[in-house]
Amino acid sequence: MKKVETENRRNFLKGSLFAGAGIAAGVATGSAGSAFAAEAPVKDACKRYSFENPPAPIPASAIKTTKTADVVVLGAGVAGLSAAIAAAEKGAKVILLEKRNTFTMHGGWNGAIGDRAHKAAGITIPKDKVMADLMRFGAYHPNASLIQLWANESGRVMDNILDIADAAGVQYKVDTDIKEHWPYTEFPLAINFFPAMQFTLGQMFEKKCKALGVEMLYETPAVQLIRKSKVTGVIAKGKEGYVRVDATKGVIVCTGCYGSNREMQEKYSPRVLKTVNNQYSEGSNTGDGILMGMWVGGAKQETDCPMLWDGMIPGHGIFVDIARQPFLNVNLLGERYANEDAPFGYTANADNQQPKSLKWTVWDGKWDADKEKLHGTVCENMHIPVFWNSKSYDMWKSKGVIIEADTIEELGRKMNVPVDAFVASVKRYNELVAKGVDEDFGKDPEKLTSIVKAPFGAAKVGTGVLVTLDGLRINTKLQVLDTEGHPIEGLYAAGNASGDFFSNDYPITCVGVSHGRAVTFGWLAGERVAALKA
Numbered sequence: 001m002k003k004v005e006t007e008n009r010r011n012f013l014k015g016s017l018f019a020g021a022g023i024a025a026g027v028a029t030g031s032a033g034s035a036f037a038a039e040a041p042v043k044d045a046c047k048r049y050s051f052e053n054p055p056a057p058i059p060a061s062a063i064k065t066t067k068t069a070d071v072v073v074l075g076a077g078v079a080g081l082s083a084a085i086a087a088a089e090k091g092a093k094v095i096l097l098e099k100r101n102t103f104t105m106h107g108g109w110n111g112a113i114g115d116r117a118h119k120a121a122g123i124t125i126p127k128d129k130v131m132a133d134l135m136r137f138g139a140y141h142p143n144a145s146l147i148q149l150w151a152n153e154s155g156r157v158m159d160n161i162l163d164i165a166d167a168a169g170v171q172y173k174v175d176t177d178i179k180e181h182w183p184y185t186e187f188p189l190a191i192n193f194f195p196a197m198q199f200t201l202g203q204m205f206e207k208k209c210k211a212l213g214v215e216m217l218y219e220t221p222a223v224q225l226i227r228k229s230k231v232t233g234v235i236a237k238g239k240e241g242y243v244r245v246d247a248t249k250g251v252i253v254c255t256g257c258y259g260s261n262r263e264m265q266e267k268y269s270p271r272v273l274k275t276v277n278n279q280y281s282e283g284s285n286t287g288d289g290i291l292m293g294m295w296v297g298g299a300k301q302e303t304d305c306p307m308l309w310d311g312m313i314p315g316h317g318i319f320v321d322i323a324r325q326p327f328l329n330v331n332l333l334g335e336r337y338a339n340e341d342a343p344f345g346y347t348a349n350a351d352n353q354q355p356k357s358l359k360w361t362v363w364d365g366k367w368d369a370d371k372e373k374l375h376g377t378v379c380e381n382m383h384i385p386v387f388w389n390s391k392s393y394d395m396w397k398s399k400g401v402i403i404e405a406d407t408i409e410e411l412g413r414k415m416n417v418p419v420d421a422f423v424a425s426v427k428r429y430n431e432l433v434a435k436g437v438d439e440d441f442g443k444d445p446e447k448l449t450s451i452v453k454a455p456f457g458a459a460k461v462g463t464g465v466l467v468t469l470d471g472l473r474i475n476t477k478l479q480v481l482d483t484e485g486h487p488i489e490g491l492y493a494a495g496n497a498s499g500d501f502f503s504n505d506y507p508i509t510c511v512g513v514s515h516g517r518a519v520t521f522g523w524l525a526g527e528r529v530a531a532l533k534a
């Protein structure tokens, strides 16, 4: 067996981390969603949204082309590519429809339990504790059987993926960098692929699909499912007109989330409207598959689960690492309001409760030394030499994102917060640092760093959304359920188009479980549908 090294998050190649997110080497390339900055969420119970009126069926006369496959997969993200490979490996004829002109990948952490990379690295993950954490994060809204299915199967599925990686000569490592002093237990579930993290996985998956004969139709968005008693296929919109794709065994919906669909956000997750930035920069995540599923009788998960994070610079479409560190945070009233060192979704929730859903992150002249102590992980560490150095600091200062002053009073004035309240907050915080105990909000003493040395610095930040995780209700056979809980024959879902796995907040403590769910359930759906009789 291939030797698998472990990887400390401090060391991996950083430039590829945000592939697909429109961010490289600390330079913003623009992003969707920033128009939503600091707006109050709208939720009008009487409002009828356009998507609530199912579109008229596309007439047979409008169909230009007809195709047939055993298994039809919608969406070439992590879930869809995984489903297509698994189905094709079982010998099924597979057609994969994708809206964009290429596959979609983000980030790089893929969570699994019991795979051979973890075993080779000598890491045993306590499955029961991970399952308990996922249920607790979701306040017991998730379907425990789906969580159990992932916990039991993710290792086997990951092993299949590692086989593909080995055959392709792709390197991978378990990420072992966890926050040791945290009051929250972080589980090192994730595997990274190199050199370009998730983009490498996407390239590898696409090649494998082609090698297995999967017919991949890019720029061909699915628009309507075809259901008589069961779902028998889908209509997509190709460049030459409508294409009907009949599925003799089943359709697997892997079209991702609704993070870029403003109407769906309003109805299903109005807190997303408080974010200043959308990190899914491609914008193709408009909830199409969730809507198509609902139009043929499928039910959506009741609760929401946006993957929110903190530290987004309003108007810049990017986060700046120093502003995401658990330094002192104050709101626009100059008041400290929470433990700054919570899981990033929790921090975003606390930030969103503040006036205008904005805060200031405040540090002092020894920030470079303090970052060692703060030790953020999973997308929030400052040990990325490409991004974090004094050059980067100066660049953000020159753009006016980082402001500096020689005294706390002057900084407060520049921040435009009530100066007395701000000075009192800093004074109190420094007292707590000196005591070594956060008597006010219970921050880990390890993360208490004083604000004493000029120049004092600050950045105003809001929250961002990466994806939404609440999709169509499914059972453990990955079948989409109707509003009575009955499976809709012929219709399956995986990844963010599916639901009942996450609720309330993304459990970042279970590192990489979002990709972990997508890749595992995609694979299981592909295997299952391929094994059906036509």
Ligand SMILES: Cc1cc2nc3c(=O)[nH]c(=O)nc-3n(C[C@H](O)[C@H](O)[C@H](O)COP(=O)(O)OP(=O)(O)OC[C@H]3O[C@@H](n4cnc5c(N)ncnc54)[C@H](O)[C@@H]3O)c2cc1C
Pocket: 018, 020, 021, 074, 075, 076, 077, 078, 079, 080, 097, 098, 099, 100, 102, 103, 104, 105, 106, 107, 108, 109, 110, 111, 220, 221, 222, 223, 254, 255, 256, 257, 279, 280, 281, 284, 285, 286, 288, 289, 466, 467, 494, 495, 496, 497, 511, 512, 513, 514, 515, 516, 518
């Ligand atoms: C910047 C960023 C970083 C992230 N980092 C991580 C991480 O490191 N670890 C982790 O676990 N999670 C991470 N996530 C979340 C994770 O990427 C997603 O939850 C996961 O990729 C979902 O996979 P999916 O296949 O369900 O959906 P997606 O990856 O969204 O793929 C859906 C695909 O369907 C296509 N599509 C949409 N509509 C249609 C249609 N009508 N017809 C055909 N195709 C359609 C889309 O174009 C897309 O290609 C990150 C998210 C972002 C935005």
